[in-house]
Amino acid sequence: MPIGYNSSFAMPPTFLLIGIPGLQGGTFWLSIIFCAIYILSVMGNCAVFYIIKTEKSLQGPMYFFLSMLAVNDVVMPSSIVPKMMGIFWFGAGQIDAPSCLAQMFFVNSFCAVTSGVLTAMAYDRYVAICFPLRYVSVFTNALLVKLVAAIVVRAIVIILPIPLMVLRLRFCTNTVISHSYCDHMAVVNLSCSDTHINNIYGIVAVLCTMVTDLTLIGLSYAMILREVYKLSSTHARHKALGTCGSHVCVIIVAYFPLAFSAITYRIGQNRIPQSVHVFFADVYIILTVFLDPLIYGLKTKQIRERNFSTFWR
Template identity: 55%
Template sequence: MLAVPNTSHHIPSTFILLGIPGLEEKATWISILFCSIYVVALLGNCSLLYFIKTEQSLHGPMYFFLSMLALNDLAFSSSTVPQMLAIVWLNARQVYSASCLTQMFFVHSLSVVESGILAAMAYDRFVAICIPLRYTSLLTHAVLKTIAAVIVVRAIVTVLPIPILVGRLQYCSDNVVWHTYCEHMAVVKVACGDTRVNNMYGLVLSLSITGFDLLCIALSYTMILRAVYKLPSRTARRKAVGTCGSHICVIVIAYLPGIFSFLTYRFGEKTVPHHVHIFLANIYIIFPAFLNPIIYGVKTKQIRERVLKSLYRDNNTFWSLP
């Protein structure tokens, strides 16, 4: 599809999303893979929310943050995967600029929200293991709501300038975006004017948000490890580490692909092929949403018991039918 000429130097009325250039022959199989992962992610996160809501014992602070993570994963994956599937299955590559900027805002703000939730969950584990006697008094419902509000407001305030700055860039004759969705730097690459402000703001935002949250996570787990190794019983130490194992897995899955995408846009464009970068950028969004319910379902005893109890009850109901 040809680029639409744009001689006014304003943002074009539409952008053309290329999808994953270089993998056109495998696009159908990739789309089936992503669709399957997306469906499992939807079912897994909705099931997780259902079990947490219906089980009274799962109404503690840890599960409040886990519910936030599940809701965010549902929104995060839904903001990009349907767009990618539409490109492959319906050849729907054209997107209005307003829709593109809106998608850009939601993609990056939900990414910031996810990072904030992971930092809050690390703090939750720190309080639960290091000062358990004050757990319920420190993490009250009012405190949890305040933390949730701060996480969301921080994401909105810090990410809102991104689509505004992109909308003010100068564009010449190109409106083709080398991506499956309107990622910030992918759209900035289309502009022909001075993009230094966008590049600098994106760099500072990524480093400050990610750096601050990772610092909080690292400090929390440093204190947790110190407390764990002071426990007298090996069983107690194993149990304490086990409660944090699922969270550590989620942190690794959430941050590594995102950091790779960030570094590739700024330092590795000449060495990392476009199709590898774009494919991993999609994995960065959909894979955590797919794995989080599985990891927490397997690793968290209370959730595992609630799922087994539900399956056992449903099985008994089925066999008791006339």
Template identity: 55%
Template sequence: MLPVPNTSFHMPSTFLLIGIPGLENGDVWISVVFCALYILAILGNSSLLYIIKTEETLHTPMYFFLSMLALNDLAFCSSTVPKTLGIWWVNSGLIDATSCLAQMFFVHCLSVIESGILAAMAYDRFVAICSPLRYSSVLTYGLLQNIALVILLRAIVVIIPLPILAAQLQYCGGNVVLHSYCDHMAVVNVACGNKYADSVYGLAMSLCVTGFDLLIIGLSYSMILRAIFKMPTKVARRKAVGTCSSHISIIVVAYFCAIFSFITYRFGQNSIPHNVHILSSNFYVLFLPFWNPLIYGMKTKQIRQRLKSILFYQSTFPWNRHQSSIKRF
């Protein structure tokens, strides 16, 4: 039963998320894919965190940032996917206004944190390749904590105005959000009042955060490339490129998905179907948490070896225990 429409100009008490409009007939298959990717993302990032925590050789700055990325990815996909699956499976599209604003804050805050972590990882690779002898002395535990704190505080400061501005808009009785979660612009589009401040701040914030982080990444990798070209042997150059390949692939996927979702939602309203906007947004939120542990698991030797040892131990332990009991008998 739908709530009574809001007759005032204030924010309605509840919003109605409709999922992906136009794809109702394919919702079952889409929901199965989403659920599978979500489960794999949870398992992959949880395994990554367990391996890094239990393997002392991985207690280095690089894996500190990788742990941050895994934690952020767990929260990132969990902030939207359960609600999206609930819309498809049990038609639970209603969400109260406070929860909607909270979801808006966490989704965008975690996205900014993701970008900041990728920039920090680029700096880590720069120090590791350009100043390998000073790596441990430069990236101290205290500096790592400060970087993590700055990334977190920056995300909170730049994102907190979004729900505050959205709550001040006039809504004229509308409460239907054409999205599967409370994206900022999707909620703002429900309002009937002046949306200029929300649109300008959202655009400026996205451009500044993405531009700054891409600048850090670009400068780091330009100096990395210069250092690689100065290396005396092909083996050294190949090893240096190998240490960066995982991070580069994640950067390409992350920023391609983010920029495509941003451009299509803001500038492709008339040329791209609305369901494509929503799919691209969900793809960005869900695919990164699935992709990151997969690519690091395949390309990082230490993680790959540790995972094999865990799986081999688990598969052989019952047999070894049975053999020892036979010998005692």
């Protein structure tokens, strides 16, 4: 039995977040950059949401999913960045257990929602390009409601067991989380009890979201490419592929850091410094939501033109 173990210590009342391990004293300028990116990302996503909601030509299913992604990109970083800035600036790393579990749930569930929205957008592009004459009849308001409900319910069902399973763990005297927020694996690694179930379920949750969605997105774009290269006109090919360009960029931005974090936490944990793990996790939360409105704002003609006309006026 580990030294300092207390059998009644099922869940400590508070944890201590330390930010980026090894860089506690040198994160001032990094925190300024993170804060600036966060503020700009909130402004950018709010601008995208406002433009879609006020522009009558942007009322299709694709833009509905884009507005949903913009809202998610505002809420997700807002669940951790204020606390993160408190750690970096004021050393306010103490967080009570319920808030820690809530943060864990919201961060992971918003990531699952993002993945679900990107998958729905890939399906939208597939129907629009492969079955253009049936697009309006397929993407009805009823289907949109069902897709949104499925995305949200799936995220809750898959992610809710994660904090609930953390509740069953027992902890020793160490309650210092080597992270900027209550990451699932960072909290689980503090436990004195058997964590195999938590580790296995974490992998299952990743497979049920990221791998499944990437497979569906890949199939959608494989069929899109097959259909596009049947077109005789080069201009028609470029136009069809152009409608998918921004979506593909967002997919790369969203999935690459997440895949790196998930794989290295379980495979390369002893080979890659903890500070690198935490830094990439922070970058994933902050930078991806900053790049999304930039990508869609620059590569989507209607949003780009409305942005220019609004700011010029």
